[in-house]
Amino acid sequence: MNVNVIGGGPGGLYASLLLKKSNPDWDITLYERDPADNTYGWGIVFSDSTLSALREADYRTHQQITDRFIEWDPIDVHYDGEYIRCGGHRFAGMMRADLKDILRDRCDEVGVEMHFETDVDDPNALAAESELLVGADGARSITRETFSERFKPRITEGNAKFAWFGTAKPFDVFTFIFRENEDGLWRIHAYPGRKSTFIVECTEETWRNAGLDEKSEDDGLAYLEDLFADHLNGYDLESKLYGWRNFPIVKNRTWHHDDENVVLLGDAAHTAHFSIGSGTKMAMEDAIALYEGFEEHPEDEKAAIRWYEKERRPAVEALQKASRHSRRYFETVERYTNLEPQQFVFNMLTRSGRITYDELGIRDREYVDEFDRWYARRTNGTEAERAVATPPMHQPLSLRDVTVPNRAAFSPTPSSDATDGVPSERQLRRLSDLGSEGVGLVMTEPVSVSSIGRITPGTPGLYGEEHGDAWASAVEQTRKASDRTTLGIELVHAGQRGATKPRAYGLDRPLPDDDAWDLLSASATPYTSSSQIPKAMDADDMKRVRERFAYAVQLADQAGFDLLQLHFGHGYLLSSFLSPRTNERDDEYGGSLENRLRYPLDVFDAVRAVWPDEKPVSVKLPATDWAPDGYDLTDAFAAGARLEEHGCDLLTVVAGQTTANDRPKFDPDVLGNYCEQIRNEVNVPAMSTNYLTTSDDVNTQVGGATADLCQWYPEHVDVNSL
Numbered sequence: 257m258n259v260n261v262i263g264g265g266p267g268g269l270y271a272s273l274l275l276k277k278s279n280p281d282w283d284i285t286l287y288e289r290d291p292a293d294n295t296y297g298w299g300i301v302f303s304d305s306t307l308s309a310l311r312e313a314d315y316r317t318h319q320q321i322t323d324r325f326i327e328w329d330p331i332d333v334h335y336d337g338e339y340i341r342c343g344g345h346r347f348a349g350m351m352r353a354d355l356k357d358i359l360r361d362r363c364d365e366v367g368v369e370m371h372f373e374t375d376v377d378d379p380n381a382l383a384a385e386s387e388l389l390v391g392a393d394g395a396r397s398i399t400r401e402t403f404s405e406r407f408k409p410r411i412t413e414g415n416a417k418f419a420w421f422g423t424a425k426p427f428d429v430f431t432f433i434f435r436e437n438e439d440g441l442w443r444i445h446a447y448p449g450r451k452s453t454f455i456v457e458c459t460e461e462t463w464r465n466a467g468l469d470e471k472s473e474d475d476g477l478a479y480l481e482d483l484f485a486d487h488l489n490g491y492d493l494e495s496k497l498y499g500w501r502n503f504p505i506v507k508n509r510t511w512h513h514d515d516e517n518v519v520l521l522g523d524a525a526h527t528a529h530f531s532i533g534s535g536t537k538m539a540m541e542d543a544i545a546l547y548e549g550f551e552e553h554p555e556d557e558k559a560a561i562r563w564y565e566k567e568r569r570p571a572v573e574a575l576q577k578a579s580r581h582s583r584r585y586f587e588t589v590e591r592y593t594n595l596e597p598q599q600f601v602f603n604m605l606t607r608s609g610r611i612t613y614d615e616l617g618i619r620d621r622e623y624v625d626e627f628d629r630w631y632a633r634r635t636n637g638t639e640a641e642r643a644v645a646t647p648p649m650h651q652p653l654s655l656r657d658v659t660v661p662n663r664a665a666f667s668p669t670p671s672s673d674a675t676d677g678v679p680s681e682r683q684l685r686r687l688s689d690l691g692s693e694g695v696g697l698v699m700t701e702p703v704s705v706s707s708i709g710r711i712t713p714g715t716p717g718l719y720g721e722e723h724g725d726a727w728a729s730a731v732e733q734t735r736k737a738s739d740r741t742t743l744g745i746e747l748v749h750a751g752q753r754g755a756t757k758p759r760a761y762g763l764d765r766p767l768p769d770d771d772a773w774d775l776l777s778a779s780a781t782p783y784t785s786s787s788q789i790p791k792a793m794d795a796d797d798m799k800r801v802r803e804r805f806a807y808a809v810q811l812a813d814q815a816g817f818d819l820l821q822l823h824f825g826h827g828y829l830l831s832s833f834l835s836p837r838t839n840e841r842d843d844e845y846g847g848s849l850e851n852r853l854r855y856p857l858d859v860f861d862a863v864r865a866v867w868p869d870e871k872p873v874s875v876k877l878p879a880t881d882w883a884p885d886g887y888d889l890t891d892a893f894a895a896g897a898r899l900e901e902h903g904c905d906l907l908t909v910v911a912g913q914t915t916a917n918d919r920p921k922f923d924p925d926v927l928g929n930y931c932e933q934i935r936n937e938v939n940v941p942a943m944s945t946n947y948l949t950t951s952d953d954v955n956t957q958v959g960g961a962t963a964d965l966c967q968w969y970p971e972h973v974d975v976n977s978l
């Protein structure tokens with residue numbers, strides 16, 4: 257078989273070697289535009305020092321590679337004048353040039369024909385004369401571009417600027433340095449090697465402030481050497497191809513083109529941010545899967561390349577997800593500079609979602625014990641001297657004068673068996689049953705502030721004395737079940753999503769006309785095409801609804817609730833003002849975010865005025881509409897900040913459902929990620945809502961400042977069937 261490979265990086269070399277080794281009669285030719293001994297970059301890190309797949313694939317190169325390894329396991333973080341070490345991470349590193357030398361020599365040995373200083377400018381022509389063409393030509397792949405109709409690439413760029421340097425200054429472990437000067441915050445990723453690698457990363461603004469867009473190479477290096485003089489100890493920074501880049505994010509709809517027998521491999525197919533140290537290993541594992549595809553399907557190239565992609569995609573996508581989180585973290589580190597060093601570091605270590613609190617404990621018990629002691633000291637001033645302090649999940653949270661004894665919260669989904677707003681026995685019993693589970697906060701399901709604010713006829717309410725009495729008895733029962741659990745009530749006005757059938761009949765199915773009531777919303781647009789057209793609220797409606805909220809809040813206080821939550825999301829009444837998709841008003845309540853927030857904030861102020869000062873108010877705030885031209889995360893940051901100014905104590909972060917035709921992201925971590933971004937951008941306590949099931953999840957989120965409270969759904973409690 258005649259195989260041509262474009263690109264002599266780790267991916268192209270390793271694929272050529274493995275294909276040739278297992279098929280000695282194949283003609284394998286590799287083209288590389290650079291000279292054989294030329295390589296950009298410095299050291300590379302492998303986050304798994306065993307590289308067992310490489311050992312299986314080619315023992316000889318595995319041995320040579322691992323012989324060159326410098327291994328270490330701690331990560332050091334220098335931040336805000338403090339230095340924190342966390343061990344147990346098992347890294348191995350080597351020079352990129354050494355790796356390429358090993359692979360190139362072995363390719364030579366097995367008989368791969370290699371042409372250096374040969375730039376392929378017409379992959380189409382090469383494909384025509386190949387039985388298999390491998391595009392291993394890196395992030396700016398010409399192969400991918402040539403067959404873009406087929407591969408359907410999506411290429412974007414990260415926001416940060418980075419440059420890759422070397423230095424003779426020995427770094428003995430992975431070292432992250434965060435340093436602020438008058439130009440901005442700088443991040444350094446430095447690691448050991450025959451020569452140490454020193455990657456400098458910063459925002460575009462910082463880069464321009466420092467004049468690096470205009471400085472010559474010498475001046476640029478001098479600036480950095482001066483800034484990091486205390487870490488470089490007089491050693492120079494060295495550069496190859498001095499230049500600042502934005503990280504290219506490469507994804508393709510597919511990596512194989514079975515009409516032409518072309519495959520993409522390594523960075524040409526997918527990139528992973530350098531902060532997770534996986535790009536080289538991913539390229540080499542692609543090469544392994546490609547050769548295994550031909551082992552599986554020796555007589556059928558098309559089946560072999562299909563097998564390759566099927567085999568690799570899940571692992572690559574998982575790493576790309578971790579890479580996305582890690583890249584976003586480094587691009588927005590400024591957001592986390594309010595955190596104290598201990599939490600800053602914990603947040604950094606858990607940033608990609610691959611390492612949790614328990615995992616850190618396995619890697620470095622001492623680090624986690626010290627973190628727990630610090631966390632306990634910070635939250636309640638105790639346990640600092642003990643060998644083992646209670647983990648973050650079990651530390652109390654103070655919101656005004658209310659102390660939530662631990663960080664787990666139960667929040668059941670809406671049910672539908674109230675009568676005229678009077679909660680059923682079952683709805684009331686839910687609170688005491690959940691309270692006896694020992695969580696810190698038990699929330700009610702959404703409770704309507706008026707009869708026309710109900711979601712379904714069976715939605716419980718709080719708009720009359722009879723409702724107040726019922727909730728008061730539930731609070732009393734719950735206190736009997738647990739004298740520590742705090743109790744919160746969530747108030748809602750369903751607005752455009754009211755007058756629907758119970759959930760069991762499907763979401764947003766309107767009631768028959770005879771049973772329905774008239775709906776209110778920001779604008780006269782129905783929620784779904786079959787929903788009732790609501791009335792666009794006028795000034796009288798706004799006043800009435802505001803008063804309804806205030807009255808419900810008085811009743812909630814009398815009933816004995818500790819915390820109040822207002823629902824600003826999921827397409828209900830206040831959400832209909834917030835989202836530009838449902839707010840079409842041209843008065844002072846529509847248009848800009850400031851205007852769209854006006855009415856929800858009026859309601860908030862009215863509520864805050866009657867709810868006792870010593871008790872906290874939370875807002876269930878949407879992070880995004882998940883819809884084009886909708887409210888997005890930037891709006892959520894602004895809305896959160898305004899709420900904080902108005903005295904909001906907690907943001908409970910939700911997403912979507914603000915319009916019926918949203919496009920939700922089905923990712924178990926997405927709500928946690930939104931929560932983390934909003935919490936740290938706005939700097940206000942937050943509750944996450946992403947269905948955590950284990951104490952490890954809660955400890956990771958609370959320890960890492962993703963959330964201060966977490967809605968919790970442990971497997972043994974079926975919250976919604978209670």
Ligand SMILES: Cc1cc2nc3c(=O)[nH]c(=O)nc-3n(C[C@H](O)[C@H](O)[C@H](O)COP(=O)(O)OP(=O)(O)OC[C@H]3O[C@@H](n4cnc5c(N)ncnc54)[C@H](O)[C@@H]3O)c2cc1C
Nearest residue numbers: 263265266267289300301376393394522523530534535536
């Ligand atoms: C700053 C930085 C730090 C990194 N650190 C790490 C790390 O610690 N660990 C890690 O695993 N990964 C790291 N990576 C990622 C890693 O470098 C890449 O993922 C890896 O090199 C991908 O290998 P590849 O063979 O797919 O592509 P490349 O290594 O990019 O090789 C592609 C080759 O194709 C050649 N080429 C391109 N076009 C043509 C053409 N038309 N004709 C002929 N030849 C062509 C190029 O010259 C190049 O040699 C880092 C990347 C960066 C930018």
